[in-house]
Amino acid sequence: MTNELSVVAAGDTVLSISDLRIEARVKDEWLEIVKGVSLTLRRGEVLGLVGESGAGKSTIGLAALGYFRAGCRLAGGSVRFGGTDLLAMPESRRRALRGTKIAYVAQSAAASFNPAKRLMDQIVEAAVTRGGMPRRDAAARAVALFRSLQLPDPERFGDRYPHQVSGGQLQRAMTAMAMICQPDLIVFDEPTTALDVTTQVEVLLSIRKAIQEHGVAVLYISHDLAIVAQMAHRVMVLRYGEAVEEAPIASIIDAPRHPYTKSLWAVRNLQGASHAATGDDLLRVEQISASYGTFKALDGIDLAVGRGQTVALVGESGSGKSTLGRVIAGLLPPDGGTLRFDGAVLPPVVRKRGKDMLRRVQIIYQSADTALNPRHSVRKILGRPLAFFHGLSGAQRERRVLELLRMVELEESYADRLPAQLSGGQRQRVAIARALAAEPELIICDEITSALDQIVQAGILTMLADLQRRLGVSYLFITHDIEVVRAIADRVVVLNKGRIVDQGAKADVLSPPFQDYTRLLLESVPEMTPDWLDRLVERRAA
Amino acid sequence: MTGTSILASGSHPILNMTVQRLGLGLLSLAIVSAIIFTAVSFLPGDFATAILGRSATPETVAAFQQKLGLDKPWPQRYVDWLGGALVGDFGDSFSSRLVSTVIGPRLANTLALAATTAVIAVPLAVFLGIVCARYRNKPVDRFLSSATLASISLPEFFIAYVLMLVLATKLHIFPSLSSIRPGMGLGEHLYRMALPIMTLLFVTLAHMMRNTRAALIGVMSRPYIEMARLKGEPEMRIVLRHALPNAIGPIASVIAINLAYLIAGVVVVEVVFVYPGIGQTMVDAVRNRDVPVVQxxxxxxxxxxxxxNLIADIISIVSNPRLLHPR
Structure with a gap:
């Protein structure tokens, strides 16, 4: 393909979006989801787009490729790439630019690579079919990119299928795919959000190195300002499809002009007062082991949860933290070990536990969307455990439903709503109210705030702490997020590959001297300062 | 990751799964054969009385039954029958010809009809399915989708009679009866088979095309398809190179169902066109209470x-890269 656009010189404006308006179809109406956003991006510059879910970040990122998802349409404005309006040209010319001059890196590399094709075939595809590059040359360039992105065995890496490499490697492979044609602009859409923190560090470093070496213009999208601070020169904060503020990275963090910007790190600002255990242990886990088929998920777990205490179970994906939650709830029978609840041995299978035992241990899941029956009203969702555990009916039950709604800070009128009529945070509050309906002594919270925006998370965490004070309930809080642990835990248990590597009071575990793995985990958590990644690299090199 | 490691725990997951499917296939065949044998044995009416007439003496009936082996207990008859069936010997029909001589030529006719139809229908259905998926909601897709919906909704005998009325009775292009005799030339053969082939085409083509389209469109909503679009790949290439390899499993299974229908489900079409196939044979055998032939x-x-279906299962196992290339 011969490109009609003149090559963009260094420092020139690569992308200039002005007054971009995009509408999305909601039922039968078109609603504006991007409301007049303007931005410019020069060669060698990295602009961060930050905002929470629904802010329109990805929609703007895709519009930079002249692409709109099904159900979205352009309502106004222009997207100029190297001087030409992408939105005014025919689709065939836009398509010619995609993959060659403008590239995209998607959030979930695992879903965005075709499972049926080898990595190399996918990575060189655009270069060979439309960049006019012989396959051999394209493959050689891909290998060079693999090497510079620190992928293992770069010569043979491309022979593998997507499921044969790890998530972090796939994300770097996708970066290589974006760079294969030496584009002028790359859109990174939450490229590390699906990764564990320790993996994230490596991927961030290789992406940053690749950006610097190739001097491309980059639009870097993330919900996490701390991440963007490591990658971008400038940041634009978006909310409900509008730019709230735009400034160099340092001044956004040090002197945010808009209160919304500050709320982006709401969970970091929570200060949880930790209280000591009141003597007796409510739950004791003794030498528990569990496995899925031949895969050993848990190995010799010992821990205790005190009455009225919050124990945080921390670890990366695959560490076995959710498995332990399932074992305690009786959903997965362990291979060995004992569970003791309030002194008595807890039967390993949920069917063997009496009704009262079931009542005393409740579980809340990450995704309230799937944990609540979409066809039941909030009243019915809360009413069932009230009838089942406490035999309440009629006016008594209704009174209790409304009381529970007030406990989770929802208005009484929400009783008539269906889950689909609630926001993500409200749905999670209903799930919490359902657990509380049983009047439990222990609630297992499995990543219950992970899918929520910062400010919503902060609200729910504060509420949980408040409920604990009033009701004396214990939490086993499963999370991968160190900030959440800081905000809510009394004790911390660190899991790695099915074993406990560290446990103790929060102050002991999360402050020096550290156990090795805990240190790795803690230092991998991005800090709200632009030089965090640099300092981390220096420290590790030392 | 956990799932994969479990799947890949054996040395050759594909081999293990294939052997497992084969075992299951044989087991279902054994169960089905037992059901067929017992069900048919318990059919009301007695062949001996039917043949010999009401006036036959009990002695004649007994002698007749002994000759056909009907006096033995049914488990033994079942074992004898199944043992023979395994080597292609279905025993004697009640009309004292070998079952295999009764069925053999008829089965060949049915297979010829099935094969000719399949050779046209399968590639055409997959091709049209791809076209519909590529031009989804465009006029060509809308036209093909509604046309195939109509042809699925109509019963096959209705299609058969309409074709017969138009192409045979009115226009005299094709013969309305598909009588086939040994020694006919290939051209003559095909000419006489034209109307049944067309009828079967209408039925199977529509079903296979719609399922191919649905399988492809299902894959087209996956994130890796959006990624291919964002790499600027042309839409037709996306359908063929990115979507099709991931839709092979469901397409193979709908093709298998239709091929099976072409062999086992064509009774009505064969009867309408008086085509001497195995369906006809079975209908005749039921009418004559010729139990061995029915079985x-x-x-x-x-x-x-x-x-x-076993073949389709194995194809979809083999087309799964996670199984074909374990970690």
């Missing part, structure tokens, strides 16, 4: 379904 036909039909 043999039923067994062949079930075997066709089981074997073809």
């Amino acid at each position: 043999a036909c039923a067994l062949i039909f079930s075997a066709a379904y089981i074997v073809l």
Whole structure:
């Protein structure tokens, strides 16, 4: 393909979006989801787009490729790439630019690579079919990119299928795919959000190195300002499809002009007062082991949860933290070990536990969307455990439903709503109210705030702490997020590959001297300062 | 990751799964054969009395039954029958010809009809399915989708009679009866088979095309398809190179069902066109209470379904890269 656009010189404006308006179809109406956003991006510059879910970040990122998802349409404005309006040209010319001059890196590399094709075939595809590059040359360039992105065995890496490499490697492979044609602009859409923190560090470093070496213009999208601070020169904060503020990275963090910007790190600002255990242990886990088929998920777990205490179970994906939650709830029978609840041995299978035992241990899941029956009203969702555990009916039950709604800070009128009529945070509050309906002594919270925006998370965490004070309930809080642990835990248990590597009071575990793995985990958590990644690299090199 | 490691725990996951499927296939065949045998044995009416007439003496009936082996207990008859069936010997029909001589030529006719139809229908259905998926909601897709919906909704005998009325009775292009005799030339053969082929085409083409389209469109909503679009790949290439390899499993299974239908489900079409196939044979055998022939036909039909679905299963296992290339 011969490109009609003149090559963009260094420092020139690569992308200039002005007054971009995009509408999305909601039922039968078109609603504006991007409301007049303007931005410019020069060669060698990295602009961060930050905002929470629904802010329109990805929609703007895709519009930079002249692409709109099904159900979205352009309502106004222009997207100029190297001087030409992408939105005014025919689709065939836009398509010619995609993959060659403008590239995209998607959030979930695992879903965005075709499972049926080898990595190399996918990575060189655009270069060979439309960049006019012989396959051999394209493959050689891909290998060079693999090497510079620190992928293992770069010569043979491309022979593998997507499921044969790890998530972090796939994300770097996708970066290589974006760079294969030496584009002028790359859109990174939450490229590390699906990764564990320790993996994230490596991927961030290789992406940053690749950006610097190739001097491309980059639009870097993330919900996490701390991440963007490591990658971008400038940041634009978006909310409900509008730019709230735009400034160099340092001044956004040090002197945010808009209160919304500050709320982006709401969970970091929570200060949880930790209280000591009141003597007796409510739950004791003794030498528990569990496995899925031949895969050993848990190995010799010992821990205790005190009455009225919050124990945080921390670890990366695959560490076995959710498995332990399932074992305690009786959903997965362990291979060995004992569970003791309030002194008595807890039967390993949920069917063997009496009704009262079931009542005393409740579980809340990450995704309230799937944990609540979409066809039941909030009243019915809360009413069932009230009838089942406490035999309440009629006016008594209704009174209790409304009381529970007030406990989770929802208005009484929400009783008539269906889950689909609630926001993500409200749905999670209903799930919490359902657990509380049983009047439990222990609630297992499995990543219950992970899918929520910062400010919503902060609200729910504060509420949980408040409920604990009033009701004396214990939490086993499963999370991968160190900030959440800081905000809510009394004790911390660190899991790695099915074993406990560290446990103790929060102050002991999360402050020096550290156990090795805990240190790795803690230092991998991005800090709200632009030089965090640099300092981390220096420290590790030392 | 956990799932994969479990799947890949054996040395050759594909081999293990294939052997497992084969075992299951054989087991279903065994169960089906037992059901066929017992069900047919318990049919009301007695062949001996039917043949010999009401006036036959009990002695004649007993002698007749002994000759046909009907006096033995049914488990033994079942074992004898199944043992023979395994080597292609279905025993004597009640009309004292070998079952295999009764069925053999008829089965060949049915297979010829099925094969000719399949050779046209399968590639055409997959091609049209791809076209519909590529031009989804465009006029060509809308037209093909509604046309195939109509042809699925109409019963096959209705299509058969309409074709017969138009192409045979009114326009005299094709013969309305598909009588086939040994020694006919290939051209003559095809000419006489034209109307049944067309009827079967209408039925199977529509079903396979719609399923191919649905399988592709299902894959087209996956994130890796959006990624291919964002790499600027042309839409047709995306459908062929990115979507199709991931839709092979469901497409193979709908093709298998239709091929099985072409062998076992064509009774009505064969009867309408008086085509001397195995369906006709079975209908005749039922009418004459010729139990061995009925059993043999039923067994062949079930075997066709089981074997073809087994092949489709194996294709979809083999087309899964996670199984084909374990970690």
